[in-house]
Amino acid sequence: MRKLSRREIDMSLTKSAITATTSALALLAFAHVANARDQINIVGSSTVFPFSTTVAERFGNNTDFKTPVVESTGSGGGLKLFCSGIGENTPDITNASRRIKASEVELCAKNDVKEIIEVKIGFDGIVLANSRTADIINLTRKDIFLALAKNVPDGEGKTKPNPYKTWAEVNSELPAIKIEVLGPPPTSGTRDAFVELAMEGGCKKVDWIKAMKKSDKQAYKTLCHTIREDGAFVEAGENDNLIVQKLEVNPNAFGIFGYSFLDQNSDKVQGSMVGDVEPTFENIADGAYPISRSLFFYVKKAHIGVIPGIEEFLEEFMSEDASGEDGYLADKGLIPMTEDEAEEWKSQISNLENLAL
């Protein structure tokens, strides 16, 4: 009797396997006629991600629209997806921690994404920070370049592999500790901006290199943008929390990350001065701190009116409550634009003006 009932269980299992297949196939068929997307889809930069998500959450709470889905794909990856075409299967908005490139606008146009609205949301500073237990140091961009570049000028108009082992060798005013910098990998937008603003900024200070920019741009870029690979610069992955933890245990090391991480961890790490300027909220906002970049997002105009809520989302993002000086994004570490600049952007955006490079 008992055996029989077990047998029945087994039979029903086999049968359920067959039903499962059928239902799986039915499921696939149904999925195809899934209703039109009613949720804004945002992709792009991991630097803008914390800000974009905060606005998205507020937007979902304050309105009857669904909360937008925000993916962190990196600026380049986001623009690639964004420019892949028009339609519900492409994102409506992409975040970028740099401005869109001409080549990307071309790619967009090729795929029928011809009208794009550009939105600037504010600034982000990139800081070189170390543990609170160590002293604050004062660097110039040239120091940063000399300490971290793969090849450095040898003083006779040529280059040599970077020989510097300690900060004091780079600049006698700096402490005699080993150069040890933890930074983001090449896939990161923070790395791009750091290389462009800090490294190239310091590189240009050498006259003959500056002259080279005109004569041989490729060689100039290679020299200024290549970071040393002999262990002095450690790629610490995309996780900035990890860098903060490592700095805590190693007071001689420095880390490179966005201002928002410094802001959140000010009890553990301190930002180094660059060119006598401290990386504070005010200094980044008024442009005194040299390593800062603008943050943007781009909106597909063809999707406005098709995907519900895009205009309202823009409104929320540009509101005083969000990206204003005392807005909730400032609490998250975003450095707002000056009032004049913000007004200008607001009027451009409310008129839905197209991007012009």
Add this chain to the structure above:
Amino acid sequence: MTDNINILIASSNAKRQSAERSFRVYGIFAIILSLSFLFIMIGSIGLRGATAFKQSFVQIEMEIPSDKIDADNIKRARFGKLLKAALRDSFPDLKSRKEKKQLYKLISSNAEYSIRDQVLQSPEIIGTKAKFWVRASSDVDMYLKGYIDTNIPEDQRRISDLQLSWIGKFQDAGQIESRFNTRFFLGGDSREPEQAGILGAVIGSALSLLVCFLIAFPLGVFAAVYLEEFAPKGKLSRVIEININNLAAVPSIVFGLLGLAIFLNFFNLPRSTPLVGGMVLALMTLPTIIIASRAALRAVPPSIRQAAIGLGASKVQTTFHHVIPLAMPGMLTGSIIGMAQALGETAPLLMIGMVAFIVDVPQGITDAATALPVQIFLWADSPERGFLEKTSAAILVLLVFLIVMNLVAIILRRRLEKRW
């Protein structure tokens, strides 16, 4: 002569016994070492994550004026201003804007929505003065849990002396309470650590695994049955077998790329959904299931087949009535192990857009969703200090999920297993 042999045996015996003893010691040592690693890992995660299950609440007394809050349209009403005014009333001697801002930062920036929801539930309190318990902000919560060192200079910590004095006053008045954090289990993700919940990710994972199971299990079992019982054994079947074995070792990101190319770009299925996630995970677990199912089928004694055929059953009848039921426990165990593997995957989900910030808890397989390991990754990557404990707590939830799945596998095997 015998003496010599005895000596030989005795000496070799001593050698063999010592080899056996030392092998046992190595074995025990290895087990102790791995157990201690496991213990340290789970212990440290548990210690760090335990505090995430508690959340500090602040009691705010607040007027709900009927002229400002429309009883018919509570959802639209903005409670933020009223809440700020109520906070200011509790500390009337504040003047500067900066001080007021610090005061507002004591409570969660999402508190106005929780007040709205409470009013929505009991609209009769409109027009009266009511007491609300709202979440403390993450900084305050971190301080109350002892994560903020107040001995370091004021400008270096995220909570000021003034805020500390307010917290002290609230505590003296019994207006701060630590409660079980139900929202962590019943809410979706949030940018504010005090508000963030895991339910969206748990449901996302469950839905993905459901889709994965519905596709991979029948496909895998039928493929295995055909290959094992029906397919002619030849060069072709050997090539297929080798390929299936190789597929099981392909890095999971490759399946993500495949999913992106086929499901999203070609079939135009919706991005970031458990449907596509489950399909990609199904591709990934299919080889594991086929291999496990074939092993289970092979373990069924040939006498069963011969007896069935001997009594006149056809090949299909033999397979479906006798062989598959006997192999079912092994097949199920293999599938559940494959799915447990799929549960921990983030790489393939990255390509199909499931690594995303999603607040709404998914209602079905075509709603945008994320998965448990993805949620852990996203929280670990967030700047806010409060997400540290949430990350560990999410890992604990993932571990519990895994343990439950493995338990199901064990129970199913026990119930269905037959012995000869």
